[in-house]
Amino acid sequence: MSLINIRALGVTLSTDLFANLNLSIAAGDRIGLVAANGRGKSTLLKCITGAFEPTTGEITRARGLTVGHMEQNLPAGLERLTFREAVLDALSPEQQESESWRADVTLEELEVPEVLRERPLAALSGGWQRIALVARVRVGEPDVLLLDEPTNHLDLEKIARMENWLATLPRDMPVVLSSHDRAFLDAVTNRTLFLRPERSQLFALPYSRARVALDEADAAEERRFEKDMKTAQQLRQQAAKLNNIGINSGSDLLVVKTKQLKARAERIEEAAKPAHLERSAGAIRLANRGTHAKVLVTLEDSAVDTPDGTLLFRTGQKFICQGDRIVLLGLNGTGKTRLVRRLRQAIEGAGEPGIRPTPSLVLGYGDQALSDLSDGETPHGTIIHRFDMGDQRARSLLAGAGFSVEMQGRPVGQLSGGQKARLGMLVLRLANPNFYLLDEPTNHLDIEGQEALERELTVQEASCLFVSHDRAFVRAVANRFWLIEKRRLIEVDGPEDFFAETAMLA
Known part of the structure; x- marks a missing residue:
């Protein structure tokens, strides 16, 4: 049974975000919403709640349907409240008075530790703040859940906790969520909507399988377009030949036939639709200066400890060699960031x-x-002041990274997370390194950006050590795996056992 029907929906701001979107949300749907940064995911979710008026189309909801919407940012002033107060605040004053137990049930459901429940949100990590936003939506027991980037800032343990929680929801409760975490989408969704300016594509599959189907559909569309264009060209060539014969022979019949062939070619050209071409948010490219040294870094049983001197682990003797792409694995608090620093x-x-x-x-x-x-x-100032280059060269590089002239002059603090990440990648490239040290490099990148970074690191044969909670990124990039376990740094064959262990701990 359909609970929400979306018909011919379109939103145009400075450009078309999406158009002619048709979507039916039914009981049991777990829909992954996929698009590049700034391409309309959050806007679509707001349209569904009624908080944003679409340019065209309509949305109908079942009578009495309640929709819970988790947005990406904490509401103003909420950071002053404790975790429990923030969840309680999402209830009506009457419910707060008589049904405060709802907040406690929700905190238990999301497995929020007792020690965190009375702490102000401002004192908690971005990951726990994100879980607080989820709890605020869940506490009202809505019929439909809309989650906007629920895994942002979450570590692997909290991502596993989120996956487990979604699996425990009533099976008939629809969930629509936007995310750039490919492994998370695979784990929790059964339908995938690729949001596009024209002809958004919906598949009854989780992300990875849907992506394969999307690529096949795009390839078939490209083949159809090329075939139609070839047919139209052949018709025009035939028309040109007949036209010459008709003129020379004075045949009215050939003149009529010529017009018919031209008209047919025009109809084919008008009806032909080119395959979707994704508007790039800007290129991500890396440099690899190279070095004659085979061993880049030697670890000689170094001790990694906390600022107060407490031992976290010892490295043993380890070597980082040219061509190594090492991922550093370990639970929170084991010392990954300390080693990177x-x-x-x-x-x-x-x-x-x-x-x-x-x-x-x-x-x-x-x-x-x-x-x-x-x-x-x-x-613009960031590039000019750090690197020896002229104004025009800096502007050209920024344009290639997706920065318009207006964006180049905007303070970095006003950029989105994705835009900042792309600027950071450009700065990395211009530093022309031969070794990359990356702490959560995909945090603010959309899927297009993640895949571009994966390609650059592998194709450039870049040497790097990185920390990441993005399982798809780890699987695609790493060729060595270091794990912090029992106060030791050990090398393991792959990440899967660690991922499975982390899921069991959640």
Whole structure:
């Protein structure tokens, strides 16, 4: 039974986000909403709730249907409340008075630790704040859930917790969620909507299988278009020949036939639809300066500890070699970020005990907070001030990375997370490193950007060590796997056992 019907829906802002969208949301649907950053996912969810008026089309809902919508950002002022107060705040004043138990049930359902429930949201990580947003939607027990990027800022354990929670919801409760986490989409969805400016595509499949079907459909569409264009060209060629014969012979019949062939060619050309061409958000390219050194970094049983001196783990003797793409795995709090920081400091010349980089190493560093970018600087200023190049060259590079002239002059602090990430990638490229140290590099990238980064790291044969909670990215990029376990850094054959263990702990 259909609960929400979307007919011929379209939204046009500065450009068409989507048009002629038809979608039926029924009991039991778990729909993954996929599109590049800024292409209308959040807008569509707001249209479904009634918070945004579409340009064209209509949405009808079953009578009495309640819709819960989790947006991406904390409402203003909510960070001052404790976790429990923030969830309670989502209820009506009457419910807060008589049904406060709902908040406790929801916190239990989402397995929020007791110790966190009375802490202000401002004191919690971005991941726990994200779970608080989910809890605020769930506490009202809506008939339909709309979740906008529910896994943003979540580590692997919390992603597994989110997957488990979605699996425990009533089977007939529809869920529509937008996400750039491919493994998460595969785990929790049974339908996938690829949102496009024209001819959005819906498949009754989870993301990876739907992506294969989409690529096949696009290829078939391209073949049909090429065939139609070839047919139209042949008709025009025939018409031209007949026209010449008709003129020379004075045959009215051939003149009429010529007009008929031209008209047929025009009808075919008008009806032919080119295959979808995705508008790129900007190219992601990396450099690989290269080095004659085979061993880039030597770890000589270095101790990694907390700021107060508590030992987290020892590295043992390890070597990072040219061509290695090493992923650093480990549960939260085991010391992944501490090791990354120590590696950075050692490579930049700070002198870290037990870490010996080769003198020819040139570092490309990027962290999940994009802290290397100044919010008060503009993208144009960032490139001009850091690298020896002229104004026109800087503008050309920024345009290639997806930055319009207007965006190039906007403060970095006003850019979206995806735009900041692409600027960070451009800065990395221009540093021309021969070793990359990356902490959650896909955090703000859409699927197109993630796949572009994967290609660059592998095709360029870049040497890197990275930390990532993106399982699809880890599987695509890493060729060595280091795991922090029982205060030791060990090498394992692959990530799957760790992923499975993390899911069991959630």
